[in-house]
Amino acid sequence: MTIASTPTPTVPYDEPADLLGLAELMCALRHCAQLPGLLIRVTPDLDGNAEAFGSRCDRAPRIGLGADLLTDSDSLPLYGVLAHEIAHHALNHGDTRPFWHNPVWLAKAALLGGLIMRLPLPVLAVLVCIVLTAALASARRERLQEYDADTHAVRLLDAAGLPGRRMVAAALADLADEPPGYRLIGWAFDGHPSARARRRTLATGRPARRLRWALLWQRTPNPTTAPGFSCSACGLGCPDGNGREVSV
Numbered sequence: 001m002t003i004a005s006t007p008t009p010t011v012p013y014d015e016p017a018d019l020l021g022l023a024e025l026m027c028a029l030r031h032c033a034q035l036p037g038l039l040i041r042v043t044p045d046l047d048g049n050a051e052a053f054g055s056r057c058d059r060a061p062r063i064g065l066g067a068d069l070l071t072d073s074d075s076l077p078l079y080g081v082l083a084h085e086i087a088h089h090a091l092n093h094g095d096t097r098p099f100w101h102n103p104v105w106l107a108k109a110a111l112l113g114g115l116i117m118r119l120p121l122p123v124l125a126v127l128v129c130i131v132l133t134a135a136l137a138s139a140r141r142e143r144l145q146e147y148d149a150d151t152h153a154v155r156l157l158d159a160a161g162l163p164g165r166r167m168v169a170a171a172l173a174d175l176a177d178e179p180p181g182y183r184l185i186g187w188a189f190d191g192h193p194s195a196r197a198r199r200r201t202l203a204t205g206r207p208a209r210r211l212r213w214a215l216l217w218q219r220t221p222n223p224t225t226a227p228g229f230s231c232s233a234c235g236l237g238c239p240d241g242n243g244r245e246v247s248v
Contacts, residue, residue, distance in 0.1 A: 030221040032159040033090035052088035061089040080171030083153035142191030147208035159223040
């Protein structure tokens with residue numbers, strides 16, 4: 001008895017004609033960011049979002065791209081999102097350290113050990129405060145990375161001959177505003193700032209506010225230049241170094 005194989009279900013999506021040169025644009029942004037390589041994976045589970053991540057095995061920069069981003073007829077937000085994720089890799093964001101080097105994990109482990117050993121309540125209260133402080137500091141660091149990625153994405157797109165601020169602003173305009181409770185206190189425990197805060201910071205053209213001494217350890221690489229690109233759908237046009245138009 002032969003049982004017919006069940007076809008693997010797929011998630012259909014339409015690929016707009018103006019995204020045919022997306023690989024060339026990604027290559028230009030990778031060149032501007034001075035990355036040795038870049039792996040892009042289309043993931044339906046991400047919907048209209050994207051994520052930058054790495055692997056401890058080969059250290060290759062990776063980007064997960066939501067399939068819904070490819071169905072949007074407006075390519076400006078897509079370019080802004082991709083530049084933002086590439087900027088994370090260019091700025092060496094992402095915590096790939098072992099968990100025993102992570103202050104939050106160490107604080108939680110200390111608290112768990114205190115509970116197992118039944119330490120006095122004052123000692124446990126101190127450990128709880130340490131866990132909260134470490135979590136708040138880690139969330140603050142991740143929020144600053146989001147602001148810095150927005151700023152560096154503008155520089156990368158500008159280096160590729162595209163209107164960087166306009167594209168990143170279009171990507172941020174697509175983000176839904178968070179509920180009032182999140183804007184009031186919830187943001188303090190989240191690694192992503194509110195969409196309104198990101199749009200406001202981008203509009204100022206200045207880095208997000210932080211302690212002045214923290215800037216001493218911040219190193220922002222200067223992007224290299226790459227040929228420009230043109231897109232008939234969004235009206236962008238820029239000749240490359242040989243005076244030719246490159247279609248996106």
